[in-house]
Amino acid sequence: MENKSVLELKQLTKKIRNKTIVDKVSFSVNAGEIFGFLGPNGAGKTTTIRMITGLIKISQGDVWIDGYSIHNDFIHAIRHVGGIIENPDLYKYLSGYQNLKQYARMVAGVTQQRIDEVIRIVGLTESIHEKVGNYSLGMRQRLGLAQAILHHPSLLILDEPTNGLDPEGIHELRDYLKQIAHQEGVAVLVSSHLLSEMQLMCDRVGVLRKGKMIAIEDISSLVNDRSTQQVKITIDPAQYEKVVQILEGEGFSVLSAHPSNELILDASKKEIPHLNKTLADKGILIYSIQGIEHTLEEQFLNMMEGLK
Incomplete structure (x- = not known):
């Protein structure tokens, strides 16, 4: 696993009126690791992810991606980020293939070969030419993942990526995320309520509670290496x-x-x-x-x- 830090949060804070939603959260995600973001409902996980990706304004602190500040240099910082935040945003009246072609026009360097590759990776070969409006939730989730990885991101952010996936789909997603992290050096930040899956998938986890980061631990030390x-x-x-x-x-x-x-x-x-x-x-x-x-x-x- 590489030690290069791809994502860094420094004292990240979000306030709405007089209420602090996220309170001075700091952590990093390295190239080649899967970092699990845990916390109960309302802890501030999605708010944090939305600040990382520039979807909502940061109140205090900053986010650095590949050395670029989200606050000061958003275009360079977000250029190599892929993600699914909450639910994939798709054109339901287009086919899955047309969705990918449309997205490929928005980013440089996506070849036809890469489009075909991600279709195979996410297991949509047989249904890629069907209209997305006819897709099941799991199929839309797979297509959203295909969009997220289409441009070879250095940072992949997934908020509840297993929603709607059957056990086989969850297993395939886990294996793919481990492959792109450990073999291709992609930094992966993933939030999920399926703790059993997070245990199998992640290298480290951070636990958020009431907007504060209360723990950051290696999975191995947290689960296996207790003295008692x-x-x-x-x-x-x-x-x-x-x-x-x-x-x-x-x-x-x-x-x-x-x-x-x-x-x-x-x-x-x-x-x-x-x-x-x-x-x-x-x-x-x-x-x-x-x-x-x-x-x-x-x-x-x-x-x-x-x-x-």
Whole structure:
């Protein structure tokens, strides 16, 4: 992954009358990474994205794209940006192909080969000549993505890009975004409520709450690299009480509520070999022992709960 910063937000602020919608938000997105923008409804995510793309005026602070200021040099800053903000803006009375041709006229350097390539990439080959008015929501979303990537942007901004996509379409979108980020060096900023998808897709995430950025974390450290996690042990149910006594004697807290063939306890990954040996030495029949990874959704909800 490259370290070049393609997008930089510096103390970005939006005020409407006396209300602060976005409050001094600062972060960057590097070439070759997918940055997930998270937050509950009303947190200010879409407002931030609209300021980044120049769709609404910035109250304070600035946005820099490829070294150009949105505030002072909008044309150069926005030149290499592609995006879908809220819903794709399409001509419904034209075909999908005609929409792409119309958009290609607005930007320099888009060849017929590139148009054909993006049609294939987004999976619209069979329906590209149908009128957009007859498209499903998912097909319109695919066509919007095709428009967004048509001119080889260095920054791709997607606000809820999975709206209307079926599971196969979501999977294909995820794979494509990872491809253009990690292989072609495109910086991707994506906002979505599908936290399970964000966990699979993103390299880093930023969490916005009530207009303030409360956390910026690598996905790997946020989800996998915690010193303490839960461990699940599968045993013979007849030995449940004995196992609980052994574990509590070793200082572990067993979280299982009633006797069963599974126990869940708080432990670090490094303690799993010790747990395994201790129980085996005591004659316990262990069928499996494994760490339980925390999900992005769990971590996100914990953040929100901790700020109430």
